[in-house]
Amino acid sequence: MTLIELINTLTTKIISIAWGIFLLTWSIGWLLKGAPIPFIRVKRAGQDLVEDAVWAAFWLAIGSTVFALVSYLANYITESTMSMNVTG
Amino acid sequence: MNLNTVLIVALQLCVLTYYLGVLVYMLPLPSRRIKRWGPVLIEDSLYAAFLISILSLILYASDYISSFSGYTLAEVIGYIRTNIIALFITNYIARITIMFLSIIPGKFGSLVSLLFFPFFLSFYAMVLASAIALVLTLLVHSAKTVLVSLGALLYSIPLRLGRNAGASLIAFIVIGNAMLPYLPHWVAFILTSISTGYIESISTYNRSVYNLWGVVKGESGGNPTYALIYFNETETGEIYRYIVGRDGGYYISKPYNYLPQGSYTVYVEYMGLILRPKNYKVRIPEDLQLTNNYIDMPYRLDFSIDNTVFLEPQIIIRSNCEIYNVSIISSNKITLKCLLTPYKSYSMYIISNNYCSMEINEHSEIYYVVAGSDKMAWRGVPVKIKKIDFTSYKSRPTIILDTYCISSEIIEPTLSEAYYAHPSPSYSIFDPLVQLTLLGIGYSMALFSFISLFTMVSLSLARVIGAYYPRILFER
Numbered sequence: 001m002t003l004i005e006l007i008n009t010l011t012t013k014i015i016s017i018a019w020g021i022f023l024l025t026w027s028i029g030w031l032l033k034g035a036p037i038p039f040i041r042v043k044r045a046g047q048d049l050v051e052d053a054v055w056a057a058f059w060l061a062i063g064s065t066v067f068a069l070v071s072y073l074a075n076y077i078t079e080s081t082m083s084m085n086v087t088g
Numbered sequence: 089m090n091l092n093t094v095l096i097v098a099l100q101l102c103v104l105t106y107y108l109g110v111l112v113y114m115l116p117l118p119s120r121r122i123k124r125w126g127p128v129l130i131e132d133s134l135y136a137a138f139l140i141s142i143l144s145l146i147l148y149a150s151d152y153i154s155s156f157s158g159y160t161l162a163e164v165i166g167y168i169r170t171n172i173i174a175l176f177i178t179n180y181i182a183r184i185t186i187m188f189l190s191i192i193p194g195k196f197g198s199l200v201s202l203l204f205f206p207f208f209l210s211f212y213a214m215v216l217a218s219a220i221a222l223v224l225t226l227l228v229h230s231a232k233t234v235l236v237s238l239g240a241l242l243y244s245i246p247l248r249l250g251r252n253a254g255a256s257l258i259a260f261i262v263i264g265n266a267m268l269p270y271l272p273h274w275v276a277f278i279l280t281s282i283s284t285g286y287i288e289s290i291s292t293y294n295r296s297v298y299n300l301w302g303v304v305k306g307e308s309g310g311n312p313t314y315a316l317i318y319f320n321e322t323e324t325g326e327i328y329r330y331i332v333g334r335d336g337g338y339y340i341s342k343p344y345n346y347l348p349q350g351s352y353t354v355y356v357e358y359m360g361l362i363l364r365p366k367n368y369k370v371r372i373p374e375d376l377q378l379t380n381n382y383i384d385m386p387y388r389l390d391f392s393i394d395n396t397v398f399l400e401p402q403i404i405i406r407s408n409c410e411i412y413n414v415s416i417i418s419s420n421k422i423t424l425k426c427l428l429t430p431y432k433s434y435s436m437y438i439i440s441n442n443y444c445s446m447e448i449n450e451h452s453e454i455y456y457v458v459a460g461s462d463k464m465a466w467r468g469v470p471v472k473i474k475k476i477d478f479t480s481y482k483s484r485p486t487i488i489l490d491t492y493c494i495s496s497e498i499i500e501p502t503l504s505e506a507y508y509a510h511p512s513p514s515y516s517i518f519d520p521l522v523q524l525t526l527l528g529i530g531y532s533m534a535l536f537s538f539i540s541l542f543t544m545v546s547l548s549l550a551r552v553i554g555a556y557y558p559r560i561l562f563e564r
Contacts, residue, residue: 004100007103010104011100011103011104014107014111018110021111029116049116049118052113053116056113056114056126057114059109060107063106063107066134067106070138071141074141074142077145081145081148082148
């Protein structure tokens with residue numbers, strides 16, 4: 001097992017754990033939010049959990065896209081700068 | 089493990105950091121202290137990934153900046169190495185000389201060792217400074233890519249564990265690669281400044297000195313080409329002599345040229361003539377005019393010569409009537425207007441190189457006779473002189489002159505030894521020794537100051553690319 005494989009396996013594991021935790025957090029969030037108790041702070045915490053979970057799920061889903069975008073941008077800058085300097 | 093693998097590992101670490109950040113973000117914990125790390129990790133990973141992706145661009149920019157210096161890192165290594173070898177050889181020669189002389193009975197050995205004392209004084213500092221600079225340059229030269237990749241790898245470790253180290257490494261290499269080729273320029277700059285400062289301070293007897301430039305003009309704004317301008321100090325009798333260049337300007341620039349404060353009479357030597365400018369008596373610095381045209385010559389002092397017309401190429405017209413208007417009609421015809429007393433005799437001299445000659449046009453409002461002509465040589469330039477006697481029935485006659493040139497070439501006079509003639513300052517025997525010591529210390533100081541500049545810049549860059557507590561490679 002090379003270092004790259006190790007990191008990749010680790011990443012994959014973290015992704016699957018993250019999906020699991022998303023469901024968990026989302027459920028807990030709704031549970032707290034919908035609980036028949038009159039404590040507004042508990043309900044607020046539930047609301048926060050749901051929001052965080054949804055945002056994180058969003059980032060999780062577009063993870064590969066984000067990195068593709070970063071590498072595309074970097075490549076674009078590098079290519080255009082270098083070719084500009086070579087020709088000009 | 090090759091360098092590409094290192095960069096791939098670094099990028100994979102960024103991806104890992106990203107998902108770790110997402111994971112922390114969605115943890116079902118109400119604690120803000122832990123969840124605060126979520127966005128931070130995501131941000132870090134994206135930033136690191138971007139930095140690693142444009143690493144080749146950063147190195148390219150660093151190379152690009154260094155290319156302006158005119159030196160490569162290998163040449164800088166050669167430069168420092170040559171200096172170290174020269175230092176060693178001088179040291180050996182000095183010690184062997186002392187050793188041999190100490191065999192002879194008497195005190196020759198100690199006498200020579202006394203003479204070498206200033207050199208020994210600065211020897212160790214010079215070798216130490218050179219060696220440090222050499223090691224740094226060698227490191228950047230040979231381990232550039234390895235260290236940058238290592239920096240990238242450290243930079244992308246999750247939770248900012250290697251961020252300081254990574255950013256510091258990348259900054260060290262990038263700045264070293266860009267800055268170290270400028271080392272010879274920096275050393276030369278410092279040594280010249282020290283040396284000229286010292287020479288100036290001991291050669292001017294505490295008089296302030298001025299660096300100036302100016303233009304020599306005739307009537308109608310024409311300039312002499314390749315003339316000499318003399319500044320004679322009226323009190324001390326020193327003569328300062330400078331070349332008036334092709335553009336009609338003279339330039340007394342730092343570091344070796346200057347005029348000390350005082351009053352001067354000025355004259356211009358051109359085509360065998362000694363010409364006195366209108367403002368031939370000048371006082372320095374009172375008559376100087378402050379300008380910002382040149383950094384090394386802050387003052388300007390122009391000279392204009394009356395009743396004299398300079399024409400291209402190398403033609404002078406002089407007259408004892410008062411020339412008040414010159415118009416150049418075409419390349420071979422000019423008209424002069426002169427103020428004179430009617431029916432009184434005047435003369436005009438036309439001086440040119442032997443490619444050109446001038447005739448008075450028959451439409452001129454004067455009666456004239458060619459009174460004589462002569463040939464001579466002025467500093468290697470063949471010069472023709474023609475004298476014309478004339479008189480006129482008008483008080484402001486127009487004189488038309490036709491030029492005939494077989495070549496418009498300007499013959500350059502040999503003025504090589506005529507740059508300046510400073511009075512020789514009274515050097516004592518200690519001055520060369522003091523200067524030797526100053527240069528030795530100056531050399532070490534130049535290297536150390538360059539290294540500390542290099543340190544400061546790389547620390548700043550490390551801070552810019554994300555190190556909170558940047559360190560440098562050779563910091564204790």
